Amino acid sequence: MRRWIICILCLFLLCSSAEAATLKRGTRGEGVREMQQWLIELGYLHDEADGVFGKKTEAAVKAYQKSVNKKQTGTLTAEQADELMFLWMEITGAMEGDGLGEDELKELYPDGCAWTEAETEYCWRHFELGRLYSLLHYDLPDQAVLLLTERLVPQYEDALMALYDEWSETDPDKAAEEQEKFETFLSEHEEQMVNAYGADSAVVMKDLAVWLHSACVDLCFDLHTAASYE
Ligand SMILES: [Zn+2]
CATH class of the missing domain: 1.10.101.10 (PGBD-like superfamily/PGBD)
Structure with missing residues (x-):
């Protein structure tokens, strides 16, 4: 590894x-x-x-x-x-990727993300996002939070988009409906946060990362992990 x-x-x-x-x-x-x-x-x-x-x-x-x-x-x-x-x-971002191919990653990590009591278990798609996300648990200076979230937020958005795309292959109507619901919720929530803390502030960016992280892990669980319990 x-x-x-x-x-x-x-x-x-x-x-x-x-x-x-x-x-x-x-x-x-x-x-x-x-x-x-x-x-x-x-x-x-x-x-x-x-x-x-x-x-x-x-x-x-x-x-x-x-x-x-x-x-x-x-x-x-x-x-x-x-x-x-x-x-x-x-x-x-000086350290990106770990040089492993998709097949190797699939052997090392589970197929879907899951919440356990103590922590989040990440799948092969999202373990790298999870590692970056875990750094937000430190009490980092705003400058570091902004540097980190500037990279993390777009990566979570891409990951979430990929999950909705995957979902829409099996249930396009439901996927589109849920995606719209989430995006509406998130933009309203962000508007409130921006009004309270100012656009592009570390608090707002961190909050955005937290919401995208939860949505990503939840959806990944529904699409990949829950199925294996059935
Ligand atoms: Zn995942």
Whole structure:
């Protein structure tokens, strides 16, 4: 699974092995500059990436640690720096796809999405969306939420559209009726949200992602999972 990501990580570790030490106040160099760049892009650091780990960088590292429910040490071990890099890659889209073909995915993941008591189980079509969606459970800065939802929302819209198309092959009238119902509901709901929080705000985009996620998982369950229980 995710073989190329592991390859990239290995390359990254090889390239940066000289600076694999813990990044902390007073550390300087390319490793710090790179980490600052990730923190800036995700909205934790409002400064230049100058390669010097100072007070502002330390505060940004703590803010990052707090937002992902980690202990706020203000320092990053090599492993923690990799975790930050992965978050940055996921959110900015530097990491897309896992290089597996559809047949391989079908072997690894169930045919339909399902809700379990503790979490959502994603199918082979939607596991990647689900992985991105799960990042919204962190308390990310608005900038990161916007970056993430700008990618997530259109992908959910496409996924939902594909499900309605699939449904319409067996029951075109019902599919069209339900799709229209959902779209009307969503646009009315969004209008209220936009009036309350402003267009393109992080709150509105996150809310939109939540609704599209639920609709997608529900419909996927109805079309693919429920049938296997019958
Ligand atoms: Zn699914």
